[in-house]
Amino acid sequence: MIELPLIFVGGLLGSAHCLGMCGPLAISLSAGAPAGSNQLQRQLVFSVGRIFTYGFCGAAAGFGGAWLSNESRTLVLSQAWLAILAGVLLLLMGLVTAGVLPRPTARLLGGLPCGAAVGLKTFLSAPGWLGALIAGVFTGFIPCGLVYAFLLKAGSTGDMWLGWLTMAVFGLGTVPLMVLVGYGGQFLSVVSRAKILHVAAWCIVLTGGISVARGVAQLNPPAEAVTADCPFCEAEGQGNSPGVATPGL
Amino acid sequence: MSNDAPPRYCDFCGLPLTASFAFGHPRSKAALEEYCCSGCQTVASVENSKQENGAAAHQLLRLGLAVFFTMNVMVFTMALWSQDIYAAEAFATPLASSLRGVFRWASLLFSAPVLFLLGGPIARGVWSALRRRAITTDLLILLGIAAAYGYSVVSVVRDAGHVYFEVGAMVLVFVSIGRWLEAKGKLQTGESLDALARLLPAKVQRLDDQGNFAETARKEVRTGDVLRVLPGERFPVDGVLVGGQALVDEHIVTGESRYTEKTDGDTVYSGSLNVDGDVRIEVTAADGNETVSRILNLVRQARREKGYHQRLADRIATWFVPAVCVIAIVAGWLQGQEHGLDRGIMTTLAVVLISCPCALGLATPMAVWTALGRAARSGVLFRSGLVMERLATVQYACFDKTGTLTTGKPSTGELVVSVGESRDYVRETAAHLAAGSTHGLSQAIVHFQRQEISDWRPSKDIAVESLPGRGLMAEVADVGPVVLGSRRLMDENRLHWLDDLQPNATEVEPSEHQVFIGWDGKVRGAFFFAEQLRPEAAEAFDACRQLNLDLRMLTGDEQQRAIAIGNRLEIPTVSQQLPEEKAATLQSLAQQGPVAMVGDGLNDAPALATADVGVALGCGADLSRDTAGVCLLADDLRGFPWAVGLARETLRVVKQNLFWAFAYNICGIALATTGRLNPIWAALAMAISSIMVVGNSLRLGRYPELGNHSEAEESSDKLRSTINQKTESSQPRLVTTAP
Known part of the structure; x- marks a missing residue:
């Protein structure tokens, strides 16, 4: 998957946007921790929890995509259409973030993260690494446009393990900034966050563009490649993907 | 369970225990802690252990950890399903086949902790119910989950047959999260009452033998003690002022929005606010007997009397559980015969999950209790849930004149x-x-x-x-x-x-x-x-008319005076009625439809007692007027249409809840018995159903407040000046003949 590095960069730079939402959770993980606990370790465990959830959701999306294309294979090339849909959404989202398109006025579930911080308080302030892990697991479920867009991308892979991989890579990309924020507090100014976000936006646009191109290519395949609709499924689906042994972490 | 048995209440949320099928008699009457569901049991143990370091977190961590393990189980299960989708590829190589075995063992490994973490609390609930000699659907759910696990373990060991670890784990997670949210929601029914109780300060300044004021717990104050209350503090108990003077805000007790000036010898009520004076009071009613406690006790008593709808739900719930057991076992057996043992187990589990009568048991008490608390917060006390149900159906409202339509202070x-x-x-x-x-x-x-x-x-x-x-x-x-x-x-x-x-x-x-x-x-x-017409009377009557109430005035006063007041308010009047005649008039009216009688509860007690619902005005200072089913603490007529509105909204919510609970159960059971409902969806539906009932009921807690004070006062001032102008222009004042 040539997008994987792009997805990683999308996650890495896109998490500048996440700092607004998930950042406070990471900070309260440090602030609420009992004295003497290893902050870096807690932050890493928290991120592992998040990646675990992203991976789980990615696997579910990938499985859903596989199931959908299997169910509808005689009707439409749903995997191709999913790729196009995910691509278009990523394009739109990237263009909106880059400021090319106007920002939609209504924000879906905008107030949720604040409520989530209250709900996760017990986990965030619990001693030991278990609380941090569980807090991370639940943080991963917080609605986020960026996550949704990449989930659609994961669904369009039409393979469970590829879906898992897509989201896990995205999650890995979000680790550095989140850990730094949680560990070192507010080190990025609003201006620098905006600049990073701008670069991230174009990464997302690029990922979307590739996804659309891939979908269109699948819709008009060269005659000999009709059955091999995803060259990676074969390779990864055989069981040699890194996902097999790791989901349990 | 017999309906005559004394009602039992959950030790956590206080709601009545769902009526359930019982056998024999409990072995001992020792005070067992009883909870209505495993959610209450778990949340109770968290709340009770809040003092202990980390214990509360421990319980929540169990749930979080179980979710984590379940997500793992789901990933392995999806991997197995993926192999089913691409069956040709999955079984093509020996590696793929052995991976399949690994996934199955992994599912077993990750689902076992879930059974231990979440099954435990449910098992404890079932065990405590069994000790009460009651069979609950939780027992069947637990048996179903155990059967699903058992079957899957055998499949894994034999390396043949389906595995259902994900069903067991997901069902446990959904049931636990559902119960948890439900228990949290149920606790909110008492939120309004807790807010009232929190008004009273925990510590008071009591005069000791040496003549000094010492800080003492409110609970230790006895009648006759002298307390010091500083400006800005609320009076902790009822008492008589014995030193100093103060402006007092008695809004919480009497509904009076203006401050009252209190001086030596005046009575002060607990919960009212000392605005500006450093005063001493002699306690006349200590903690537990003072006004706020009496209000709280009234509401708590009101919650204990079951209304029509709750008794209906109880009667149904009594035979519901055994009926569901039979249906589940029969459906499971039939499906098992046709499609194999595993399908039978899944069907039985789906039936017991979907038919869990949680929503049915919650439908009425949740709504009524929330509404009772909401009403109390606005100074409207219902004597029982039954009264609330009756008030919702009234078609006629009769008003006493003196003290009710008029201020009572000529x-x-x-x-x-x-x-x-x-x-x-x-x-x-x-x-x-x-x-x-x-x-x-x-x-x-x-x-x-x-x-x-x-x-x-x-x-x-x-x-x-x-x-x-x-x-x-x-x-x-x-x-x-x-x-x-x-x-x-x-x-x-x-x-x-x-x-x-x-x-x-x-x-x-x-x-x-x-x-x-x-x-x-x-x-x-x-x-x-x-006589002075109440300033808010016209506004209150407009509100009554919007509720389609047929209004009458019923008075012992002379016709001329009654008609004069009646005309101003545009309502028909029945005058010159002795108390017993009022009762007879109400009885004849009651034949056409339910009647509410609104009075000040002083000289119209027989009428209040005769009407379907008696409503007493301004009884904040005198809660003993128990002939009235509804007590408006404030001396404000607008409280009546507000109470009717709230009662109607409550009844609507109760009906919605019951309809939903019945419809959900009937459709769900029909679907589950045919074996078309995966237990995971059934567990999700069960949790959503209870949470919907709880959420729908808690809406009543946000019922809008009665008018805005400043606005009301403005309009009442306007009304008063119009009335006065009318009075002045109508006839010249009487000239006194001096002796």
Whole structure:
């Protein structure tokens, strides 16, 4: 998957946007921790929890995509259409973030993260690494446009393990900034966050563009490649993907 | 379970325990902690352990950890399903086949902790129910989950057959999260009451033997103690002011939005706010018996009486559980015969999950309790949930006049005495009698006397007899029997009318009250009082009309006066009704539809008791008026339509809840018995169903507040000035004939 590095960069730079939402959770993980606990370790465990959830959701999306294309294979090339849909959404989202398109006025579930911080308080302030892990697991479920867009991308892979991989890579990309924020507090100014976000936006646009191109290519395949609709499924689906042994972490 | 058995309540949320199928008798009556569901049990253990370091977190971590393990199980299960989708590839190589085995073992490994973490609390709930000799659906759910696990373990070991670890784990997670949210929601039914209880300070300043004020717990205060209350503090108990003076905000108790000035000898109520004085009070009612506690106790009592809908739900729930057991087992057996053992287990589990009567049991009490608490927060006390159900259905509303439609405090009147009588003597004699009654006109006569002689005290030697609807009678030294009251009372006692007091000798305004006094064969004097319409009456009546209530005025007063007031409010009047006649009028009206009677609860107790729902106004200071089913703490007529609105909304919510619970159960069972419902969806639906009922009921807690005070006062001022203008322009004032 040539997008994987792009997805990683999308996650890495896109998490500048996440700092607004998930950042406070990471900070309260440090602030609420009992004295003497290893902050870096807690932050890493928290991120592992998040990646675990992203991976789980990615696997579910990938499985859903596989199931959908299997169910509808005689009707439409749903995997191709999913790729196009995910691509278009990523394009739109990237263009909106880059400021090319106007920002939609209504924000879906905008107030949720604040409520989530209250709900996760017990986990965030619990001693030991278990609380941090569980807090991370639940943080991963917080609605986020960026996550949704990449989930659609994961669904369009039409393979469970590829879906898992897509989201896990995205999650890995979000680790550095989140850990730094949680560990070192507010080190990025609003201006620098905006600049990073701008670069991230174009990464997302690029990922979307590739996804659309891939979908269109699948819709008009060269005659000999009709059955091999995803060259990676074969390779990864055989069981040699890194996902097999790791989901349990 | 017999309906006669004393109702039992959950030790956590306080809601009644869902009626369930019971066998035998509990072995001991020892105080077992009883919870209505495993959610309450778990949340209770978290709440109880909040003091202990980390124990609360421990319980939540269990749930979080179980979710984590379940997500793992789901990933492995999806991997297995993926192999089913691409079956050709999955079984093509030996590696793929052995991966399949790995996934199955991994599912077993990760689902076992879930069974231990979440099955434990449910098992404890089932065990405590069994000790109460009750069979709950939780028992069946637990058995179903255990069967699914058992079957899957055997499949893994034999390396053949389906595995259902994900079903067991997901069902446990959904049931636990659902119950948890449900328990949290249920606790909110009492939130309004807790807010009231929190008004009282926990610590008070009590005068000790050395003459110093020492900080003491409120619970240790006894009647007769002297407490110091500083400005800005709430009075912790009921008492009498024995030092200092203060402006007091009694809104919480009497609904009066203006501050009341209190000085030595005045009564103060617990919960009311000392605005500006450093005062001492002598305790008259200690903790537990003071006003706020009495209000809370009334509401708690009200919650214990089950209404019609709750009894209906209870009756159904009693046979529901055994019926579901039978349906589940039969459906499971049939499916098992046709499609194999695993399908049978799944069907049974789906049936018991989808038919869990949680929503049914919660439907009524959740809504009614939330509404009772909401009403109490706005100073409306319902004696029971049943009263609330009845108030929702009333079609007719009858109002007493004096003290209900009018302020009950007639404006300072005039006294006309017959020629030769001492004006002061007549006024004082009348005041002695009037002091023995709480009727508005009697109070006005006492007030009238105090305006002349400010330190006047009523005689303690005069025993006053009250003649309902007519007046008062007493034996006064020197003059013999004295009667004070209506024209009718004078005629009944054959008192002679002197010329200057003849009915046609004085020009009387239609809305004016006359009270006569006479002794020794003659009518000696007449008091004239102008009644003041309540400023909020017109607004309250508009609200009543919007609720399509048929309004009447029912009064013992004379026709002329009644019609004058009735016309102003545009309602039909029935006048000259003695208390027993009021009751008869209400009874005949009740044949056409449910009737509510609104009165001040003082002299219309029989009418309040006769009506389907009696509503007493302004009983904040006197909660003992229990002839009324609904008590409006505030002396504000608008509380009545507000209460009707809330009651109707509550009934609507109860019906929605019951409809939803029934419809959900019936459709769900039908779907589950055919084996088309995966237990995971059934568990999700079960959790969503209960949470919907809880959420729908908690909406009542956000029922809008009764009017905005500043607005209401503005409009009442306007209304008052219009009424006064009308009064002034109608007829010239009466001229007193001096003795």
